[in-house]
Amino acid sequence: MKTNIFINTFFFLPFFIVTACGQNKKLPEEKAVITNKQINKPGNPYYSNSDTTKLNLTDAEWKKVLPEDVYLVMREAETERAFTGKYWNTDEKGTYYCAACGNKLFRSTAKFSSSCGWPSFFEQENKKSIIFKNDFSYNMERIEALCGRCGGHLGHLFDDGPPPTGKRYCMNSIALDFVPDNQ
Template sequence: MTSNHDSDDAIWQQKLTPEQFNICRLKATEAPFTGKYYDCKKTGIYHCVCCGQALFSSETKYDSGSGWPSFWDVIAVDSIAEHTDFSYGMRRVEVLCKQCNAHLGHVFPDGPKPTGLRYCINSAALDLRETP
């Protein structure tokens, strides 16, 4: 007998690349300075690679020096969910897509004004839809 979770995983494995699946569904993290968007300067809206939910605008993207795409705000407060993450012996705040529960990355309180937040997001969890 297969659980709903197992069948969901099978569907996600068909839809996503192995890297996207490991990050979005298994909560892995890409190595710093390796993701396609960490130094991207193109304009547009970053969407969840799993479900297409709009998450971040290039207008709030900045170079945090961390090696991951960083944003100081989300596109809409109801586009993400946050959960306390105690993995790796640390206390962090995990950022998830509110629509499909995909793991996106983490948020830290060391970002620039006006929010003071740094949404540190895996490139593999994002799909940039460019604007001219």
């Protein structure tokens, strides 16, 4: 009996760890052009690093302006595979924005190495930059983190982060754009 428990734990524990933040699908990365601390997204008229006006678009409208991989994460709450996103293991100084609308989300000074395979932050840029809702998908109880401007799925919020907040914003790299301080 003890052997069965060990075998089940040994084989299924990695599955639960990898899927703790979501479905864990491999998604390609989106390309963006950075100029003078602004990100240009040709074909997306809703993207702005400075406009904070709330967006209320239909999924059909988002589907027209977002690359398919970004759409799957941000509008259908998919999750990129752990340890594959472009920002999970970086420490460059700068600012992170919503990949769908350009809303300012995090400063790199709030980023920390959580070893979970996704970029992690201990606090958001401001109280309105990210909103939250309960998520009971996949037989788990989590808090979903959504862009405060466009409502796009960014990742999840957990209570296992470092001081001073004790929070871990576990984000999908593909849901983020990054502008380095030196640009």
